[in-house]
Structures are given as C-alpha cells and as structure tokens.
Amino acid sequence: MSSITEPAITVPDDANVFSALVAPARDPERVFMENADGRVIRFGEVASITARYAGLLAREGVGKGDFVAGILEKSPEAVLLYLAACRLGAVYVPVHIGLTDAEISHILGDARPKLVVCDPARENVVRAAGCNALTLDAGGTGTLIERSETLPAEHALERVAPSDPNAMVYTSGTTGRPKGALLSAGSVLWNARSLAACWGIGETDTLLHANPMAYGLFGTTTPALAGGATMILLPKFEVESVLAALPRATIFAGVPTYYARLMADPHFDQALCAGMRLFVTGSAPMRPDAFEAFTERSGHRLLDRYGLTEVLIATSNRPGDSRRPDSSGLPLPGSAIRIVDEQGEPVPAGSVGMIELRQPYPFLGYWRDPEKTAQSFRDGWFRTGDFGRLDEQGYVSVLGRGAELIISGGLNVYPREVEAAVNALDGVTESAVIGVPHADFGEAVLAVVQLSGEAKDFDTGAAIAALKRSLAGYKVPKRIELVSEMPRNTLGKIQKNLLKARFEGVFRG
CATH class of the missing domain: 3.40.50.12780 (ANL, N-terminal domain)
Known part of the structure; x- marks a missing residue:
C-alpha cells in the first residue's frame, strides 16, 4: 500500500464549489479567462455573471440536486455556467459536443436533466429527447445570455454538504x-x-x-x-x-x-x-x-x-x-x-x-x-x-x-509490456496489443501497428522474430496487423474495443 x-x-463543511473555488479574494482586474477570439472575463466579473446565470436557471426550475446538462463548445461562458450550477447546488452533467445524436440521446435519456444548455447545433436532438433547453454558442451568445443579462447581479448561495452530488460525468466508453x-x-x-x-x-x-x-x-x-x-x-x-x-x-x-x-x-x-x-x-x-x-x-x-x-x-x-x-x-x-x-x-x-x-x-x-x-x-x-x-x-x-488483460494458454499477458517492445521496433509509430479468440489458446496475442511514413518495407514476420528475442514466447504476438491510423476517442485513447471487433475473426477457419 x-x-x-x-x-x-x-474541505469546508459548506462545500459549495463556487464559494470554495471562486470566492477567495482575487485582484478583480486580473484576467480570469481569455478566449481564443480575444474575449476576456476578469475575476471581478465572475460573481455577477454567475449570479445572473444562476437566477435564470432557478427561473427554469433548477434547484439543489437537479441535473443541468451542458453540451457546449469551450468558452468562458461555458465554464461560468458550471459555476452557476454550483451556486445553486445543482448537479452538472458535462456532455461532449462531438458525440453523435444517438450517443447524446442515450445520455439525456439516462440522466433526465431538468435543463440542458446546448450549442444551437445540438438543440434539435435535445428537444427530441424531451428536454427543456437554453442555447449558448462558442461566441458567447444564445438564450442563456439573452435571458440572463437583465437579471440581478446577486443570487444566494445554496449550502452544500461535502457528500452532496456536484457533477455526473459519463465514462468515455472505450470498453x-x-x-x-x-x-x-x-x-x-x-x-x-x-x-x-x-x-x-x-x-x-x-x-x-x-x-x-x-x-x-x-x-x-x-x-x-x-x-x-x-x-x-x-x-x-x-x-x-x-x-x-x-x-x-x-x-x-x-x-x-x-x-x-x-x-x-x-x-x-x-x-x-x-x-x-x-x-x-x-x-x-x-x-x-x-x-x-x-x-x-x-x-x-x-x-x-x-x-x-x-x-x-x-x-x-x-x-x-x-x-x-x-x-x-x-x-x-x-x-x-x-x-x-x-x-x-x-x-x-x-x-x-x-x-x-x-x-x-x-x-x-x-x-x-x-x-x-x-x-x-x-x-x-x-x-x-x-x-x-x-x-x-x-x-x-x-x-x-x-478488461484488456489477455489470458493466452492460461498465462496472463499485460498489453502495455508487449506494446513497449513493439514500439521499440524500427518504423513503428504506435501499437495496440489486444487478445482475440483462438481455438487452441483461448485468446491469442495480436499487435495492431501504425507505421511511420518512412517504414514502407516493414516485415511483420521479421518483427515477430525480433520480439521473440525480448519477450517470453507466450507474450509474443502471434500476428501483427497494420493500420493507417488508430481509432481514438476525444481524449486520444486508442479504442481497443473497435480493434477487437475488427480483428476478432483473424484466427478462425
């Protein structure tokens, strides 16, 4: 251990995330956030903006413990929305804007948020899911801004216990x-x-x-x-x-x-x-x-x-x-x-x-x-x-x-150990080692490899022979498959579940 x-x-007994992270005294003229388009929010503006957002959310029926989903491009206003939800003791549900309509529909159907604040491009899927919606685009405009700008610049902070929920984050779904x-x-x-x-x-x-x-x-x-x-x-x-x-x-x-x-x-x-x-x-x-x-x-x-x-x-x-x-x-x-x-x-x-x-x-x-x-x-x-x-x-x-552990012939194979050896081969840009069905071994070790642009003469047989000199026999890939590019999620993680689905039949027949 x-x-x-x-x-x-x-962590204070009153664990309101807004008051704990933002309320500490800062120079009000110092830049809080600067956007790529030049928009600037200063520390002195944060309390009043989030109070107006919180007032609008409250008018939309959001209270302590209610879910507020955000399907948004990155912007200062999007971060301030999260802080506004924190002021109310609401539960923020960040949803990646790059998901498909079907994926967003699944999350909204599962979470059943009281309110969704979304980019205008995703409003149709939000409405189709039966959710109440406000809009906010990457430029900092939308109904969230329009309807909140005339509201009071003060809003009471909800008392929040450390055990109260603050956010619900959906797993990346790589497996x-x-x-x-x-x-x-x-x-x-x-x-x-x-x-x-x-x-x-x-x-x-x-x-x-x-x-x-x-x-x-x-x-x-x-x-x-x-x-x-x-x-x-x-x-x-x-x-x-x-x-x-x-x-x-x-x-x-x-x-x-x-x-x-x-x-x-x-x-x-x-x-x-x-x-x-x-x-x-x-x-x-x-x-x-x-x-x-x-x-x-x-x-x-x-x-x-x-x-x-x-x-x-x-x-x-x-x-x-x-x-x-x-x-x-x-x-x-x-x-x-x-x-x-x-x-x-x-x-x-x-x-x-x-x-x-x-x-x-x-x-x-x-x-x-x-x-x-x-x-x-x-x-x-x-x-x-x-x-x-x-x-x-x-x-x-x-x-x-x-879930990625490979059991081949009853022996445990840890993919990252094999990947380190494969990545050391000349011409390999990146590898992903997976287990696929095998009639004799139960699972066979298979390496999926992305090559550098110069590695046009990469010999998979020679590569396997080289790996036998650095890895125990049961860890050596029984096959190497070449791909032009690895499938990845938004965080850059290789989606091994997609590779397993693609190559699960290579040892059949």
Whole structure:
C-alpha cells in the first residue's frame, strides 16, 4: 500500500464549489479567462455573471440536486455556467459536443436533466429527447445570455454538504457503453485543491487550456480555479494555436497525441518553452523514447498523472520528482493506493495486480445502478479495474485496463509490456496489443501497428522474430496487423474495443 505524508487538504463543511473555488479574494482586474477570439472575463466579473446565470436557471426550475446538462463548445461562458450550477447546488452533467445524436440521446435519456444548455447545433436532438433547453454558442451568445443579462447581479448561495452530488460525468466508453458516475462536492473540491497543491498552482500561473470542454472540466479547469490561475482557452488542440499561445503560459496539460504533434513541428523548441513551468500528460500511455525526446526538445520533463472518471485524478508525480515515463506518481494527499491479487490480498512491491484506491471523498456511485456500485468497492477501497504495480517508493505504474488483460494458454499477458517492445521496433509509430479468440489458446496475442511514413518495407514476420528475442514466447504476438491510423476517442485513447471487433475473426477457419 502506498500513501504519503503531505499537508492535509481540507474541505469546508459548506462545500459549495463556487464559494470554495471562486470566492477567495482575487485582484478583480486580473484576467480570469481569455478566449481564443480575444474575449476576456476578469475575476471581478465572475460573481455577477454567475449570479445572473444562476437566477435564470432557478427561473427554469433548477434547484439543489437537479441535473443541468451542458453540451457546449469551450468558452468562458461555458465554464461560468458550471459555476452557476454550483451556486445553486445543482448537479452538472458535462456532455461532449462531438458525440453523435444517438450517443447524446442515450445520455439525456439516462440522466433526465431538468435543463440542458446546448450549442444551437445540438438543440434539435435535445428537444427530441424531451428536454427543456437554453442555447449558448462558442461566441458567447444564445438564450442563456439573452435571458440572463437583465437579471440581478446577486443570487444566494445554496449550502452544500461535502457528500452532496456536484457533477455526473459519463465514462468515455472505450470498453463499453458510457455510464454516469456521480461525484460529490467534497470529491471535486478535494481533488482540485490537492492538484493545485501538488502542482504548485498559484496566481502567477497561466494555464493554456486545449482539452475538450466536457473532459477538461475536472483535472484541468478546477485545479486552475483552486490555485487562482489565469486560463487561456483554445477551442480545441491545434498545433499552430498552441505554439502561438505557449509563450504566455506556464502550464499546459494534454494527452500524448498532443505532445507528439507538437514535436513534429520544427518551431517547438526550448526557446518557445522558456516561460513554461509544467507540461502535464496522462489519459493514455506515452512511449519512453517520445517521453525522452520531449525533454530534449522542450527542456522540460513531462509530469504524468493517473485518473479515472469515477475518482478524477488519483495519483500524480510532483514537480520535484525525477519523473519516469512508466510512472504515474504517488497518491494525492490523504489518499492511498494498493495493488491486490484476485482474492483482494495485497501483493509485494514490484508485483503486478489490480489497482485499488481509497480517498477521503469516494465517488457516490453509478447512476441508477446500485449493483455495479456495490461491486466497485471492497472494504472501502475502490476497485479501479486497472492493473499495475507499485515500486519500493510507492510510485504507481499503470499497465492497462483489467478488461484488456489477455489470458493466452492460461498465462496472463499485460498489453502495455508487449506494446513497449513493439514500439521499440524500427518504423513503428504506435501499437495496440489486444487478445482475440483462438481455438487452441483461448485468446491469442495480436499487435495492431501504425507505421511511420518512412517504414514502407516493414516485415511483420521479421518483427515477430525480433520480439521473440525480448519477450517470453507466450507474450509474443502471434500476428501483427497494420493500420493507417488508430481509432481514438476525444481524449486520444486508442479504442481497443473497435480493434477487437475488427480483428476478432483473424484466427478462425
């Protein structure tokens, strides 16, 4: 088990997220958020804008505990909407705007929100789902703005207990249909304050925010709020936009795909990154050679962290750590992590097992699924469904989802270990190792490979022969399939469920 001694992170008895994250005195003239189109919101404006939004939401029937869904492009107004919901003690449901109509309909039908605030382009699907709707576009206009601008600039704050729900976030659905995970106000506050403390976020910091709105609210936006940092919002990740804004930032958070694209641009160098303090990575594994290449190019070592929808960010390296490509750091202050076997017994340091977490404010459960909620806990520990290992110092290495574990001929194969060997082969840009049905072995190890543009003569047979020199025989892929591009979700994670569906029949017949 791993836990560390650090200053305690406290959550007040009145855990209204707005008052805890935004009410602390800030210079009213300092920039709170700057949008890509030049719109600026200053700290002194936040209270009055969110009060007007909260007044409108209340007029639409929203009260404490009611669900408010947001299907929005990124904008300062979209972040302020979340804070307005917090003022009321409502439960915010961020929905990624890039989902299909069918996916959005599923979430709205499952959550049944009291109100949906959506981009005008998605209003039809919201109305079709039978939901009450207000609109807000990327330019900061819509019925949310029109109907709230004449309302009072003050609105009472609802008292909220740490155990009251603050948000319901749907899982990314890389291994199945998205599920709603209810997060408490205590969890959101503790996580935001813990990350601000661990990363040293303060009022002199500027976060360059290029992550998706729905997925970047917690773990990116809320720690910046907790530390009082300024935020520069980009509508999405684009290399040119990031390079242009980077000299004015001190913190950038992204997935490995972002960093690979930055390094592919010759303008990304140490001079451009001279004012940066932290580059944070996570959500997907990063190749060790790419990790080291980033250090050489930028002059900074990436800071990896590990998180899940249900617990937000669970572990993180600290700025003072040496930071290895295979380490996602230590548990956040006041929490603990352990690695257990199939019977739930802790395993020795260095051994592989299932990752379990214990936090002061555990997630409240899956929406309308008490059975799955109960199955997710063991004696107060949350069963993440991921497997990994701890080193002697308590740093965690995450080896993948439990659902991705391959059992071939009765032996366990951990995909990330095989992927590291495949990625080291000349010409390989990225790989995904999956298990597919096999008549003899039950499951066979199969590597799906994306090649670099120069690797036109890649020989899969020679590659398998090379892997036999670095991996035990049962871990060596029995077949390598080449793809032009990996299927990914919005967070940059490879969608292995789609690869498994595509290649499940390769050993049949």
